[in-house]
Amino acid sequence: MIAEIIAVGTELLLGQIVNSNSQFLGRALAELGINVYHSVVVGDNESRLVAALEEALSRSDVVITTGGLGPTADDLTREGVSVALGRPLGFDERVWRDIEGFFKRVGRSPTPNNRRQAYVIDGARVLDNPNGTAPGLIIPHGDKTVIMLPGPPGEMIPMFERFVADYLKGRGAGNGIIHSRILKVCGLGESSVEDNLGDLMGLGPNPTLAPYAYPGEVHLRLTARGESIGEARALIEPVERRIREIIGEYVFGSDEDTIELAAGRRLRALGLTVGLGESCTGGLIGHRLTQVPGSSDYFRGGVVAYSNEVKMAALGVKRETLEHFGAVSGETAAEMSEGARVFAGSDVGIGVTGIAGPSGGTAAKPVGTVHLAIAGPRGAAHKRLALWGSRESIKWRASQEALAMLWKYLAPGKDAG
C-alpha cells in the first residue's frame, strides 16, 4: 500500500509554521508498513489543491490531507476534495450539533462561519473531533481512499490514532512493516560513537544502523523490515545487545526516552529526591523534569534565582562569594546546589549559573559560560561549559548538560556514601 501526504496551508509553504503533521504521519505510516514516496505541501488555493489531489490519486492508494478544515474563507480542503473526486458537499445536522456541543464545553459560542465546518463530502465517514470543531472524513473512492484530517496537531493526532490507524489496518496495511528502535547516548560525540562501534556502523541492509547528532545527545537508529513487529524486533535485538556491550554506560534510554526521564528513573530507583537552583536556565530544568508524569515523586521544587538577592536570600549564596568569584562561577554554582537541597528539602541539589547572552559576556567569561554543580549523598560535582549559539540554544544545552550530569551522578555502582 502506498500513501501520500498532502499538507495544506500557505503558512507551510512560506515557512511560517513547521510541517510537524507530515512528521507524525511519516512515522505512523512507517509503523503500519505503509510506504510514503511523496509528501507534498500546497497553499490555500483551490486549483493548486485540486491538482495536487488528482496527481496523488493517480499514483497512490491512500491520500491523507491535513489542514484547511477550519471555519474561515481560506480553509478550502472540503471544496478541493469535492472537486477532485467529483462528489458534492452537503450540510450535516449531526456534525453541526457536535460543533455546537464543543463550543458549549469550552464555554464559547460558535460564529456563523463555523457552519462551514459541518459540510461533509457525499458518502464520507465522519470522524469525531473531541479536541476541536473540524470533523475528519474518510472517503472511499473506487480502489482509492482520501482521508481528510484537521491541521492542528492536537486534533489531527488523536483522530489518526483513534480512527485512521485501524481503518488502514483493515484496508490491508501490514504485509511487511518497518520498525525502528532508537538508542540514545550522552557523553560521547557522533564521531566517537561511530569510532567505538567500528564495523557495526556498516550494518545492513536489514537491520540498518544510523547515528544522528542532536545538542548534547547522539541517537542510534536501528531499522528493520519484517513480516511482523516481532520479526523486526528479533533482527534488532542482537545488534542492540552488542551496542550496549560496547558503549552501554553512555546509553541513557531508547525511543521516546528523554534525559529528564532517564535521570528521573535513577532518582526513583535510588529513592532520592532532587531540588533545583537555576539562574541562566530560568526554570527550564524544572520544566523538563516535570514533563515526566509522576515526577512529583522525586522532584520537590526549586528556585529560579535570576537576581543576586534571590540567590542569597533563598539559596544562601554568600555575598563574599558573589563579590569575589562573581555570580557566574563554580563557587556560586556549588553554593546554589547546596542551597537548592536545603530549600527543597531534597537529597540532591543542582545549581546552574551562566551567561545566556546575547549581552553580559566578558573576555574572561564570554557568553555561553555556564557552571553546573551537584550536591548530594555522593559528594559534590562541578562542570564548566563553554557553549555557543543563540540565547535559546545556550539555555537548552545548559539544561541538557545539567540533566546528563545528574543522570551520570546517579549511575549504578557508584559509591552512594
Added chain:
Amino acid sequence: MIAEIIAVGTELLLGQIVNSNSQFLGRALAELGINVYHSVVVGDNESRLVAALEEALSRSDVVITTGGLGPTADDLTREGVSVALGRPLGFDERVWRDIEGFFKRVGRSPTPNNRRQAYVIDGARVLDNPNGTAPGLIIPHGDKTVIMLPGPPGEMIPMFERFVADYLKGRGAGNGIIHSRILKVCGLGESSVEDNLGDLMGLGPNPTLAPYAYPGEVHLRLTARGESIGEARALIEPVERRIREIIGEYVFGSDEDTIELAAGRRLRALGLTVGLGESCTGGLIGHRLTQVPGSSDYFRGGVVAYSNEVKMAALGVKRETLEHFGAVSGETAAEMSEGARVFAGSDVGIGVTGIAGPSGGTAAKPVGTVHLAIAGPRGAAHKRLALWGSRESIKWRASQEALAMLWKYLAPGKDAG
C-alpha cells in the same frame, strides 16, 4: 528564479525528526522573492538522492540541499551531488585544517571519519561553518546552482544568513518580493477574530489576510507582493491599521513577538518587576520569560513549588488553605501569587497551580484544572482554566494563559492603584 529544497535524511522520511530546515528555507526564500514549487525529502540512499537532484536540476534554477554532510558512512550528499553533476570530489587541506580547528575550540579531537567532511566538489565555493565540522558548498553549474548546507539547524541557518542570501541576491533574486507581516492576538478565538474583522477577511489578491489558530493565540498573516519590501509594506500598512482599530486591544505583537516578550515590554514600560510561584508548570513560565534577552531587568526569580512543603515554606501558603481548599484551588493560587511577590521582592506576583495529568484528576477537579492568580499594584486577579490534552499541552497552555493574563493585567489605561 525558482528554487527547490531537497532535505536529505531517512530520519525525515520516517518522521523521526521534523523538517524544520525546509520551514526556515521556505521563509528565507520567500523574503528574497524566490518561488519554491517543490520541497522534497529523500533518505540516506545515494541513487534516490541522485535521482532527486537530477529532477530538481531539470525544473529549478537553484537546488538547495540540507543534511547528509556528517562524518558517518550514511552521510552521502557529497557523493550524490558529485554523481548528479558529473564532477569529482577532492580532499581539501584548508577545509581539514578548519575542521581540526573546530575540534580544538570545543576541546575534542577529530576521528578518522571526520576526514570525509573535508572532501569538496570540484569548482565549488566553500562556506565556513564556525558552528560545526561540515562546510557548506555553492556549486555553479551552467545556468544552475547547487547549494549544499549541513543538516543541523544551528549550522545551516547561520550559513544561509551569512553566505547564501547574498549569493542569491547577486544571482538576481529580488525582482519582486513576497513580504508577510503577522499580527498576534490573544483573548479572541479564530472565528471571533474573523467575525470582528468581517469584510477584511475576504481581502485580496494583494495583500491577502489569513488567520491561523495556535494554542491560546490567533495569528493574522498579511502577505503582499511588490517590487520592493517598501512597496509590499505600503500595501500592508493600511490594513494593519484597520485591524488594530477593530481588535487592537487583543493584538499583543507582530512577527517574531511572543506573549512573554509582550508582557516583558509592559513590565519594562511601567517600571515593574515580576516574581513567580509555579506548581504545575514546573518552571515553564520562568523559562519562557527568560527566553527574552534583557529579561533580568524585570524578572527577579521565582519558586517552583511542586511539593506542598515548598508551597508553605517558600510561598507562605497556609496549611489551612491547602487542607480546606486543596493545593489546586483559587485560594492557593492567590496565596502563591502573594508569596511570589514577597519571595522575589517584586511588584507583581503570579501563582499557578493545577493538575497536568495524566493522573491526579478527580470528578470535581479533572486533569486540566488550573488556577492562575496575579497579585500586584493593580490588585488581585484570578482565572480558572479547564484545559485538555496531554501533560505537555496542559503545561504549555497554562503558561500561555498565565503570560496572557499578565499582559492584560498590565494594559495601558488601567488604574495603577
